[in-house]
Amino acid sequence: MQKKRGRRVLKRVLWSLAIVLVLAVVGVLAYTQIGVMAAEPEPLASVRENPAITVTDADEGIVLAPADGDSDLGLVFIPGAKVDPWAYAAILQGLAEEGTTVVITRPWLNLAFFDPRGLDAFTSVAPDIDVWGVGGHSLGGVRACQLAADADALVLFGSYCATDVSDSGLPVLSISGGEDGLSTPEKIADARDLLPADAEMVEIDGASHASFGDYGPQDGDGTPTISTDEMHDEVTRLTEEFLAPVAP
The missing domain is CATH 1.20.5 (Single alpha-helices involved in coiled-coils or other helix-helix interfaces)
Known part of the structure; x- marks a missing residue:
């Protein structure tokens, strides 16, 4: 019993x-x-209508490449949490215009934290390119730091590392927003010691967390005072200048 x-x-x-x-x-x-944040239609339309680039919806991700095919540098870009990958196409198209092939990933379950794939799962879309940077926005940047050991450069948009890459010797660009209410300037400063001493740290006045993509306002974020066009131009300029010395 x-x-x-x-x-x-x-x-x-x-x-x-x-x-x-x-x-x-x-x-x-x-x-x-x-609650996945969708790409705004108007900026996305500008990408699809851009004659200077090609846009390919590939298995590896959304690929933006120069229309003339002349590219010897690539950037794998990882979206923020629960943000439509297409929301980053407009802010990254300027890099493709300048000769960089950009692969915007589609994180598993819309969260980079759950995506175990290595960098080669995305660079395989352009096997002729030997030099690759990795970057991301918000949580996507945290994941990019984890993949940085296999890359030639690291780019962070409104993000910071939880992985110590301070001794990696990697070129690093961290672009933050003065009005970012999520990856605040204080949080980025607190994680600064996880980056190499010579990392380039740039804060864009008037940029919010959502200014790094085109998906509309985000809960908890600050109010941007910079226009979308100005933000796109500034991010393109900073990133292109940073990546130029990395190119073969």
Whole structure:
């Protein structure tokens, strides 16, 4: 009798654990799929209509490349949490115009944290390019830091490293926003020691967290005072100048 009662208790415990596990999985899946911030149509239209670049929706990601095919430098870019990858096409198209092939990844479950793929899963889209930078926005930048060991340069947009790359010898560019309410200037300063001593740290006055993409306002963010066009131009200029010495 005692044994039967023990087995019933054990079954109840196991069923309870199974239900909790299922509910946790369902909750995580729901969280990653609900509230994804969509790309704004007008900036995206400017990308699709840009005759200076080609836009390819490949298995490896969204590929922006110079229309003339003349590119010997690549950048793998990882989106922020629950942001449509297409929301970064407009702010990155200027790099493609200047000769850099950009691959915007599609993180698993819309969160870079859950994406275990290595850098070569994305660089394989352009096998003729030997020099690759890796970058990202917000959580995408945190993931980019984890992949930096396999890259030739690291670019952070409104982000910071949780991985120590201070002794990597990598060229690093960190672009932050003065009005960023999420990756605040204070948070970026606190994580500064995880970057190489010669990392380029640039703060754009008037830029918010969402200024680094085109997906609309974001909860908890500051209010931008810089226009979209000015932001795109400044990010393109800073990133292009940074990557130029890295190019072969």
